[in-house]
Amino acid sequence: MKKFLTLLVLSLAALLVFTACGNQANEAPSVAVDESKDYSKEKLVIWSFTDELDTAGDIAHFEALYTAPGKPFEGLELEFVAVSIQDGYMDKILPALESGNGPDIFTGELDHIKQFIEAGYYADIESMMEADPEVDLAAEKADYKDYIWQSGIDPANGKLSALSWQVTPGAIFFKVDMAAAVWGNEAGFPAEGSDDYNAAVTNWMNENKFNSLDNLLVAQQDVKAYNPNWRLFPDDQSVRHFAAGTNDPQMWIDADGKLNPAKIKEQIPYINLVKGMYGENIDSSLTANADEWSGPWFDAMDKDLTDAEGNTWQVMAYSMPTWGLKYIIEPNMEKVDAEGNTLDKPGETADQATVDAYAAAAYKGNWGMASGPNSYFWGGTYLGINADSKLPEVSFAFLKSMLFDKERLVARQEADGDMYSVESVMAPAIAGYEGRESLGGMNHLDVFNKEAAKINLTSVTTYDRGLNDLLGVHITNYKQGADGYTSVSDVLEAFYKDVQVTYPEIYVEGLPTE
Amino acid sequence: MSTFVSGGIKMNKRKDRIGYAFISPFFLVFFLFNAYPIFFTLYLSFTRYKGYGAKTFIGAENFKLIFKDPNVVDAFLNTIKIWGVNIFFQIFLALLLVMVFSDIKYKVKGLGFFRVVFYLPNLIAAATISLVFAKLLDKDYGVVNQVLFQLGWIGDAIGWLTEPILAQMSVSGIQTWMWFGNSFILFMASVQAVSKETFEAASIDGAGRFQILKNITIPSIKPILMYVMVTGLIGGLQLFDIPFLITDGKGFPEGSLNTMIVYIYNMAFVHNNYGYASALSFALFIVIMIFTVIFTVATNRTEIKDFIKRRKEEKARKKMLVEKGSVSNG
Secondary structure: OHHHHHHHHHHHHHHHHOOOOOOOOOOOOOOOOOOOOOHHHOEEEEEEOOOHHHHOOHHHHHHHHHHOOOOOOOOOEEEEEEOOOOOOHHHHHHHHHHOOOOOOEEEEOHHHHHHHHHHOOEOOHHHHHHHOOOOOHHHHHHHEOHHHHHHOEEOOOOEEOOEEOEOOEEEEEEEHHHHHHHHOOOOOOOOOOOOOHHHHHHHHHHHHOOOOHHHHHHHHHHHHHHOOOEEOEOOHHHHHHHOOOOOOOOOOEOOOOOEOHHHHHHHHHHHHHHHHHOOOOOOOOOEOOOOOOOHHHHHOOOOOEEOOOOOEEEEOEEEEEHHHHHHHHHHHOOEEOOOOOEOOOOOOOOOHHHHHHHHHOEEOOOEEEEOOOOOOEOOOOEEEEEOOOOOHHHHHHHHHHHHHOHHHHHHHHHHHOOOEOEHHHHHHHHHOOOOEHHHOOEOHHHHHHHHHHHOOHHHOOOOHHHHHHHHHHHHHHHHOOOOOOOOHHHHHHHHHHHHHHHOOOOOOOOOOOO | OHHHHHHHHHHHHHHHHHHHHHHHHHHHHHHHHHHHHHHHHHHHOOEEOOOOOOOEEOOOHHHHHHHHOHHHHHHHHHHHHHHHHHHHHHHHHHHHHHHHHOOOOOOOOOHHHHHHHHHHHHHOOHHHHHHHHHHHOOOOOOHHHHHHHHOOOOOOOOOOOOOHHHHHHHHHHHHHHHHHHHHHHHHHHHHHHOOHHHHHHHHHOOOOHHHHHHHHHHHHHHHHHHHHHHHHHHHHHOOOHHHHHHOOOOOOOOOOOOOHHHHHHHHHHHOOOHHHHHHHHHHHHHHHHHHHHHHHHHHOHHHHHHHHHHHHHHHHHHHHHHHHHHHHHO
């Protein structure tokens, strides 16, 4: 008995340890309703790293079109799982996909979907589009922004594997009144009260202050010189989006699959900028030392910061993408009453009537949005179908309802005011837009649309996030003057040692050290 | 007779089967959630694997890399420093409280209440603790510096989590606060097993507090003290949650909070190098095992010596018996 049990255990161990999970061949499955299936007994599983598909009504829309009584997939159950990136979305979904138990549909940011595509987890949706008589592949390809379409293509077969309805370009949102105080006397600065004042100030900032890494450093020094308790940015993470300093950035990985020396050289001005911005305390720093996403970081949007010593500080600008305006900055912008007096934000114990009144009040409208030294993107949700899905026809129907139902997309855009990657949705939205109240009437959609046009998403690789992290650690050590970090060379040499250990497959000798 | 013996054997076999049936659920769970992950990790340590796609067998390359990677030594030393300070103060504080609560002269009341209060930090989730202390200890905006400024005790803000040594001490302090209550409860339970008369007799005989601590209290809690030290060592070498959550998760400042497990975690789940992370995990497993053996041997020297002596005597006796048997047979 003992010997039998031992043998059983060892056999099980061997079987489990050496089981390899492979993906099925990526054949284009049928998109037609499968008459042999009883959809009332089936379940469609969708995973996403945000709850947007639920809160924006996309799931309800799909259910109304496809699973309600009398519809093609009547009775189908739908399970939606939202796991934020901070809660370990990738840590959970990768093992599920690897084991063959992944969801039918799953989303990801751009670097995530690059991993999904590389691993073969995503189905070929381009062939599904071709097979569906209701979808005009050529028309859809022409309607979506080319760089969004291209970024979702599987290089192994040249077919589309994932697509995003969003574009998420970023900008520098800044307080126009503070900018006017600092630079109002400089040549060409628009006069207060002039037409489209916020837009005019933004243009001036674009041309004079935010157009290069050197000018960004000078701008920060200007703000501090004007008022020792004012800072341009809350922290130095605000400038990480401009590390490339160009709209044609190098890729981290070159054509040989190795670490790209040109990318390293491109980072050097950024490393020097961060070093120049640092100070041990706020007094000696060019930023307010309010870490991104911390309480003080949020507070500085609409009020003075008070540090531990009792000094107060004000912050002028934040680097945020499209979703940042609506979900992060606007909820923390100042509001005014009918006479233009700034309203106090209701506290947590305020009654509902006060909260409602504040929510309905007008924005002060003292913010503008400018470009930085380069365009950047932050986030963005791509959608794809599991190559192993047992319900490809249902999954594709969901995709259709999300990505190719233009009437729905127009209504969705009107509701959330977001930037979409669909020309037929955005062109009329931009043309008919009356302007954002919080930005003093600026047409933020037009600004974002121009920013998005400059973004080069083809430079993104699966190594980007990890390499930026590794380099960031050493840049932080350098800016703080840690032992062994006296120059940019030290930063780069330490970075290369880490790459040699962490990503030995891309490491190569002879990389630049200055 | 043979039927009776046969029946007895059958009964024993049936009892065996019943016994195996009862213990098999444990072994099933143990195999699935302990043994299998360990073996799979060992397998991964011989591969290059990104967490998705194919696993490429690369032999012992990952293990060779451990000896070339300077971060491994740094991470190990960080772990030892943070753990070392923590375990010292954790046990010191627990012993101090044991002394106070077992003092027969003052007979401090409210042991039950204080046990709960001291143990409460252990019940709070590490994520919550990290969030709270990150805000309290923030250099520029934290409450601790605010209070110290207002009291006039400092002229410049203290970088509790921005200076490397201070960051390590802060994490050690947080760990001490979280775990001293656990140690106190264990020690106190051992002390309470010693009869009060023993302490009273010692006191009557003129023994001071430290003499009572050295000669009665500590010997009585020695087994549990060893248990706390060993489990503290194993847990300490796997230190992760507070150092990971309290700053940026990458060891800030200057890598001082980059413990072994933080390093392994980032290697696997941030950099998708599961193969090397698995090799590091196994190396840590070996190190913990070595440390545990060394510690156990060092703290049980007398018992081990006695055991070895008894084994030698047993072997000598058996040899003598065998020789006597050979002589008589001869």
